[in-house]
Amino acid sequence: MNGFSRTKYTARAQRNNRLATIGFYTLGALVMLLIFWMLFTILSKGLPSLRPDFLIKNTEEMDAGGGIGPVLFNSFYILFISLLISIPLGIGAGIYMAEYAPDNKFTGGLRICVEALSSVPSIVFGLLGLAIFAEYFDVGLTILGGGVSLALLNLPMLARVTEEAIRAVPGEIREAGYALGMTKFHVIRTVVVPVALPAIVTGVCLVAGRAFGESAVIILTAGLSTSGEMWDFNLFSPGETLAVHLWYVQSEAIVEDAKQIADKSAAVLVFVVLLINFAFRFPLWLGNRRRGR
Amino acid sequence: MKIFKKFTATALTAIIVVTASFAGIAAAADSVKGKITVNGSTALLPLTLQAAKEFQKLHPKVKIAASGKGSVTGPQAVKKGIADIGACDWDASMDVPGFKAFDGQVANKVAVIPFATIVNKNVAVDNLTTEQLQGIFSGKTTNWKEVGGADADIVVITRAFGSGTRVNYQAKALAGGDITKKSKNYKETGSSGDMKTAVATTPNSIGYIDLVYVSGGDIKAVKFNGVAASTDNVINGSYKIWAYGYYMTKGQPTGVTKQFIDYVQSKKFQQGSLKKLKFIPIAAMK
Amino acid sequence: MGAPVHNLASRVKGSVTEVTADSKRHGRHLLSNTIFKYYFLFSILALCFVLGLVIIFIGKTALLLFGHISPADFFLSFNWTPEDEAFGAAAFIVNTLSLTAITLLIAVPISVGMAVLCAEIAPVWMKTFIRPVLDLLVGIPSIVYGYLGLTVLLPFLRQISGQSLGDGLLAAALVLALMVLPTICRISDDAIVSVPRKYRDAAYALGSTRLQVIMRVVLPAASRGIISAVILGMTRAVGETMAVVMVIGNTPQLAKTLFTPTSVLTSNIVMQISNVEFDSTWNYALHMMAFLLLIISFVLILIIRILGRKRRDAA
Numbered sequence: 001m002n003g004f005s006r007t008k009y010t011a012r013a014q015r016n017n018r019l020a021t022i023g024f025y026t027l028g029a030l031v032m033l034l035i036f037w038m039l040f041t042i043l044s045k046g047l048p049s050l051r052p053d054f055l056i057k058n059t060e061e062m063d064a065g066g067g068i069g070p071v072l073f074n075s076f077y078i079l080f081i082s083l084l085i086s087i088p089l090g091i092g093a094g095i096y097m098a099e100y101a102p103d104n105k106f107t108g109g110l111r112i113c114v115e116a117l118s119s120v121p122s123i124v125f126g127l128l129g130l131a132i133f134a135e136y137f138d139v140g141l142t143i144l145g146g147g148v149s150l151a152l153l154n155l156p157m158l159a160r161v162t163e164e165a166i167r168a169v170p171g172e173i174r175e176a177g178y179a180l181g182m183t184k185f186h187v188i189r190t191v192v193v194p195v196a197l198p199a200i201v202t203g204v205c206l207v208a209g210r211a212f213g214e215s216a217v218i219i220l221t222a223g224l225s226t227s228g229e230m231w232d233f234n235l236f237s238p239g240e241t242l243a244v245h246l247w248y249v250q251s252e253a254i255v256e257d258a259k260q261i262a263d264k265s266a267a268v269l270v271f272v273v274l275l276i277n278f279a280f281r282f283p284l285w286l287g288n289r290r291r292g293r
Numbered sequence: 294m295k296i297f298k299k300f301t302a303t304a305l306t307a308i309i310v311v312t313a314s315f316a317g318i319a320a321a322a323d324s325v326k327g328k329i330t331v332n333g334s335t336a337l338l339p340l341t342l343q344a345a346k347e348f349q350k351l352h353p354k355v356k357i358a359a360s361g362k363g364s365v366t367g368p369q370a371v372k373k374g375i376a377d378i379g380a381c382d383w384d385a386s387m388d389v390p391g392f393k394a395f396d397g398q399v400a401n402k403v404a405v406i407p408f409a410t411i412v413n414k415n416v417a418v419d420n421l422t423t424e425q426l427q428g429i430f431s432g433k434t435t436n437w438k439e440v441g442g443a444d445a446d447i448v449v450i451t452r453a454f455g456s457g458t459r460v461n462y463q464a465k466a467l468a469g470g471d472i473t474k475k476s477k478n479y480k481e482t483g484s485s486g487d488m489k490t491a492v493a494t495t496p497n498s499i500g501y502i503d504l505v506y507v508s509g510g511d512i513k514a515v516k517f518n519g520v521a522a523s524t525d526n527v528i529n530g531s532y533k534i535w536a537y538g539y540y541m542t543k544g545q546p547t548g549v550t551k552q553f554i555d556y557v558q559s560k561k562f563q564q565g566s567l568k569k570l571k572f573i574p575i576a577a578m579k
Numbered sequence: 580m581g582a583p584v585h586n587l588a589s590r591v592k593g594s595v596t597e598v599t600a601d602s603k604r605h606g607r608h609l610l611s612n613t614i615f616k617y618y619f620l621f622s623i624l625a626l627c628f629v630l631g632l633v634i635i636f637i638g639k640t641a642l643l644l645f646g647h648i649s650p651a652d653f654f655l656s657f658n659w660t661p662e663d664e665a666f667g668a669a670a671f672i673v674n675t676l677s678l679t680a681i682t683l684l685i686a687v688p689i690s691v692g693m694a695v696l697c698a699e700i701a702p703v704w705m706k707t708f709i710r711p712v713l714d715l716l717v718g719i720p721s722i723v724y725g726y727l728g729l730t731v732l733l734p735f736l737r738q739i740s741g742q743s744l745g746d747g748l749l750a751a752a753l754v755l756a757l758m759v760l761p762t763i764c765r766i767s768d769d770a771i772v773s774v775p776r777k778y779r780d781a782a783y784a785l786g787s788t789r790l791q792v793i794m795r796v797v798l799p800a801a802s803r804g805i806i807s808a809v810i811l812g813m814t815r816a817v818g819e820t821m822a823v824v825m826v827i828g829n830t831p832q833l834a835k836t837l838f839t840p841t842s843v844l845t846s847n848i849v850m851q852i853s854n855v856e857f858d859s860t861w862n863y864a865l866h867m868m869a870f871l872l873l874i875i876s877f878v879l880i881l882i883i884r885i886l887g888r889k890r891r892d893a894a
Contacts, residue, residue: 010786017788024696028709031693031760035712041731042723061343062569092622100619112880113630115810119818119876120633121845123852124869128636134375140330141358152629157811159626164766164807168773183612199769206717206762213720216821216849223330223360225342227349238358243720247821250722251484252335252361254505254570266723270715277714363853373857391662392856446743453829454662455854474660474830478744480840481829483850487729494730497743 039270046267054264059226059245064257068242068265070226074143075241075272077233078222079212081147086154087204093155094162094200099188111163117156125153126220133221143239146222153217154207161203165196198284205280209273215243224248242269326354327549333367333380334457335484336503337538340404341380343566344557351556355549364457368395368541377550379541382406382457386541389460390469400539401546403557405573407504407535408462409514409522411489415496418442420516423468429499432473437497448478450491450500458485461536462501466517505571528577537575634873641870644863653867659831661851666864668844668871670833675817675843675875677834678748678755682816686756687809690763691798694805697764698771699793710768716761725825728754733826742838746828749837754822759812766811770804771797806887813883814876820849844868844875 057067101107129149133139169192177187193200222239226232240248246265249258331341338361345357367379372395383389384400410421418441421429428434429447438444451472452459463472473479480495482488485506492500493511504522507514514522517534526532540546546554556562563574644653648666656667693713697706732753737745774797782792798805828840829850842850848865855861 013788013791017790020790020793021700024692024700027689027692028696028701028705031689032709032712034757035716038719038727039715041727042719061339061346062566089622089625092619093626096619096623100616101623110627110630112877112884113634114626115807115814115880116873116876117630117633117814118811119814119872120637120869121818121820121848121872123820123849124637125633127852128633130375131636134330135373138375140328140375141360152633155626155629159622160807160811161766164804165769168770168804170773170775183608185612185615186608188615199773202714202765202769205714206765209714209717213723215720215722219360219362223358224338225345225357225359227356237356238360243722246720247722248335248338250726251486252338253486254339256508266720269723270719273717273719274711274715277711281711365856366853369857448744453850453854455851475832476830477839479828479830480744480746481850483824483829487825490726490729494734495737495744 042263042270043267045263046265049260050264050267055268060255061253062255064255066255066257066261068245068261068268070229070232071240071242071245072268073231074222074226074239075212075243078143078147078150078218078239078241079208081144081235082150082154082211083204083208085148085151086158086207089151090155090158090207091162091200093159095166095188095193097159097163098166099184099192111160114156114160118160121216122153122214123216123220125149126217128152129217129221139236141221141223141225141238142236143222144235146218146239146241149217149221150211150214153214154211157210158203158207161206162196162200165199165203166192168199169195201280201284205277208276208280212273212276213243213269215241215247218244219247242272325352325549325552328356328358329378329550329553330370330376331357331359331378331380331540332370332376333361333378333541334364334382334538335361336364336382336406336457337361337380337404339570340538340557340567340572343570344553344562347562347566348553348556352549352552355553357553363455364460365392365455368398371395371398371541371543374543377542378546378554381539381541382536383460384537384539390463391454391460395541398541398543399545400541401554401558402537402575403540403554404538404563404567405527405535405575405578406461406538407522407524407527407532407573408458408465408501409504409507409534410466410499410501410517411492411507411512411514412500413492413496413498414511414513416442416499416513418515419513420519422518423466426517427467427470430467430473431471432476432479435476435478445497446478448480448495448498449473449476450480450482450488450495450498452488452501453481453483457536458501458503462534465534465536466501524571524573527573535573538572637866637870637873640863640866642867644860644867647860647863653864657833659847661855661861661864664860666860668864668868670831671842671844671847671868672871672875674748674834674841675845675872678751678843679813679817679879681748681752681837682755682759683809683813685752686759686763686812686816689756690760690808690812691767691805693760693764694767694771694808695793695798697768699789699797710765713761713764716757721758721819721821722825724754724758725822728822728826736838740838744828744840745838746826746840747836747838748827748834748841750826751823751843754826755816755819758819758822759816762815763808763812766808767801767805770801770808773804774800802887806883810880810883813879817872817876817879818845820845824849844872 054067055072056069058069059071060066129145133145173191174187177191218241224240224244225238226240227237242265246262249262341359345359349355349357364382367381368385370376371379385395386398386400388394425440430449434440435447437447482491485502488500488502489506489512492498520526520532522532527535540554563576567574653666653668655669657670658665658667697709728750732750733745736750778796778800779792782796824846827846829842829846830840831842834841848868852865
């Protein structure tokens with residue numbers, strides 16, 4: 001700025017700029033501090049006493065020293081089933097809303113409905129799942145029921161995040177594709193989705209993390225018990241997950257080490273969410289590096 | 294020739310496998326098998342889960358799915374046909390305040406559950422009478438000094454309407470007295486664990502809980518009409534705040550459901566695991 | 580961003596020379612174009628189906644309510660005493676609105692500020708550090724938030740306010756603000772990052788300071804994404820339950836102060852829905868409250884969108 005004369009206006013603007021920068025950094029530091037304090041409170045209680053066998057041992061009702069083996073497995077299994085259903089459908093629906101849907105009142109209304117849906121308490125989705133699987137199909141409390149109900153819960157959010165991500169892709173990139181004579185889907189697949197991918201992955205991570213910690217839906221549709229075996233792939237077994245187990249241990253369990261199990265389970269939950277984020281983001285980060293960005 | 298031989302071998306193996314699996318099914322038909330869904334009271338859940346585990350060990354062909362959300366869910370789920378057993382903290386085949394009887398359901402006693410009045414550790418009061426409890430929970434008594442404690446506001450912590458613990462506590466400890474709703478020091482909690490945490494972390498608070506959960510230094514159980522809350526006092530009849538836990542079934546239980554309930558009521562389970570879980574065996578009550 | 584387009588351009592240029600291969604590939608592209616068009620259509624129909632299912636499921640039970648009590652009794656009465664057949668939901672509705680407002684008042688400035696920090700100000704190493712940490716916040720189960728609220732936040736609030744309980748709107752809003760922070764922040768962050776570089780360059784070229792670029796160019800350009808971030812955060816706040824029930828007190832009365840133990844639509848649904856009989860007026864009333872939540876967030880979203888559009892037009 002040396003070449004310009006400093007008017008009162010620019011001086012003030014620069015002072016504000018500096019103050020704002022300091023403000024933003026302070027805000028960031030405070031929020032980070034808060035988060036780390038929270039993580040510390042959760043992890044410091046659980047991690048030091050965490051032994052590997054806790055992760056594979058069966059749960060106990062009566063004697064101290066129970067593990068979380070089957071419930072941890074169920075957590076992944078149910079998450080996998082729900083993502084298997086909700087990712088293709090959610091992303092598909094998001095792409096349709098952003099690229100194909102006519103821009104009219106109906107589409108607008110649909111969009112708001114989808115958004116409003118995420119304010120329905122998850123317990124209502126649980127009741128819906130209960131009505132579908134336990135009453136209509138009469139299969140009782142199962143892993144399948146839990147996974148599908150969880151997918152229903154996630155679908156709207158996933159669709160909206162995808163739509164936003166796709167819409168944020170600048171129009172001229174698409175036009176460049178069309179100008180080359182590409183079909184609509186070809187443009188979406190090779191141009192639009194790759195550009196929107198980081199944002200879509202963020203959405204998937206948010207949804208997966210939330211699904212992993214969801215308890216109300218699972219309690220009603222997959223139950224609070226396990227088959228008691230590790231690696232039980234049967235879709236019709238009862239499927240208590242880690243978040244549900246955490247709720248149960250914190251609320252009703254009477255084993256003497258309930259408190260420690262709760263602390264350790266909470267720590268494991270947070271850890272797994274970190275892992276999920278990493279698993280989803282790592283390939284993306286690698287791809288970005290290869291492309292030299 | 295070689296091909297033919299291979300083919301016969303394969304066919305033979307296939308036949309053997311098929312017969313074997315048929316035989317397996319036939320063999321399984323003799324022993325106990327089936328699927329049981331248990332729903333209802335969360336207070337009985339530890340007992341159900343432990344019993345399910347032991348029962349499944351005895352009869353590996355049986356699959357037991359258990360869940361819990363609230364006492365009334367039990368008989369309701371049985372009524373709707375989505376559960377075989379509904380765990381409930383009261384006899385749902387009869388009317389209780391707030392809930393009508395579920396017709397055609399049979400109540401199977403499985404355990405005795407004692408309850409206790411609990412206060413935060415900073416409360417000096419160690420005995421409360423029925424009248425004093427009625428005053429506190431109905432909102433008429435609002436200061437601890439009125440019942441012999443320090444000069445401090447009473448914080449009432451209670452369970453949501455419809456909780457089995459609340460139904461029983463209201464009936465036995467408050468003699469049917471009201472629990473207030475609109476006060477500035479009043480809070481409802483959703484589970485026994487929340488109740489314990491809330492009372493433990495809120496000074497001057499009072500609440501009630503299953504006796505099993507009373508442990509640790511932050512909460513203490515107060516005497517009821519001069520009698521300490523203990524298993525012995527429940528058995529000898531001097532401590533009155535207790536109730537049976539029930540398994541509700543549609544009509545008399547049959548088949549594998551009956552066998553499961555029989556197992557829970559058996560002496561082996563009642564005197565063994567059930568006692569270890571700090572419930573009181575039903576046989577102990579006269 | 581330019582890289583894929585460039586690749587494609589060279590690929591297409593190369594294939595022009597081989598005419599037969601090109602037409603074959605073109606046919607394949609047309610086919611996949613058609614197939615996927617139907618697939619996307621199928622997905623949106625599936626989504627509509629789920630939407631319809633939920634609305635019908637809730638609505639069917641909810642509308643039974645008005646066979647038992649009049650809508651005026653439900654919407655205008657402040658008396659919720661289900662034991663005595665009084666089902667007035669007005670207090671819950673007002674409380675839900677105030678809780679949402681307080682939560683957004685706390686959460687939006689902080690989250691958008693964090694998003695700006697991540698997207699515009701912080702050096703790369705800091706961004707790669709902050710973003711995953713924020714994502715982590717989403718994965719913490721709500722019961723853990725509730726537990727921390729109960730054991731850490733409430734005693735703290737009791738101490739600074741002198742209340743003997745501490746439960747109420749303020750405690751709930753603070754917990755909720757923390758819970759929606761990552762949602763609002765990460766989605767706004769993505770929206771800000773996708774604002775084309777040239778906008779910023781143009782503004783800087785005119786001698787703007789960074790603050791001016793952020794406030795007058797970047798944020799308005801990203802406003803669409805930020806608004807949907809706020810909406811997603813808000814709907815999560817409106818619908819969040821497990822954490823709220825632990826710190827709000829669950830007393831069906833109007834919250835006159837920030838520390839009155841009170842109850843909102845969601846917390847009341849969650850506390851009571853598992854304790855009611857299926858065929859009771861009470862159950863219908865609870866379903867009506869869930870339906871009401873849908874309508875409330877529908878209206879709130881509309882308002883935010885209209886406000887957003889006005890601001891964008893003005894900018």
